[in-house]
Amino acid sequence: MQHHVQPQRDDHHHHHEKCKKYLFQIVQIELNDGSVHQGLLHSYDRDKVYLLMTSHHHHHHGEMEESRQFFPFFGPFGLFGFPFFGIRSFGPFFPFFI
Known part of the structure; x- marks a missing residue:
């Protein structure tokens, strides 16, 4: 009998290892819906990764979504959580070619 729980645990372990590294x-x-987001990997927990990013860069199904936290001294930044189960891939962001 096969269990479908193990791949999810493997995915969580893989995401946690990448979070530690980056x-x-x-x-x-x-994300699985094809949307792409860039930001500072601020933290992570058991189920989500949290990015610090500008609030105007965070879209939800084509519409702007406002951040709940702002850092007024640095601009309109917010902390956004992305559930591991919704992530297709992630890694370092290189905005230019060397």
Whole structure:
């Protein structure tokens, strides 16, 4: 009898390892819906990764979604959580070619 729980645990472990590696670095996340987001990998927990990013860069199904947290001294930044189950891929973000 096969269990479908193990792949989810493997995915969580894989995401946690990547979070440890890229913590406090600029990353790019591609979600299962095809949307792409860049930001500073601020933190993570058991189920989500949290990026610090400008509020106007966070879209939800084609519409702007406002941040609930703002950092007025640095601009309109917010902390956004992305559930691991919704992430297709993520890694370091390189905005230019060297």
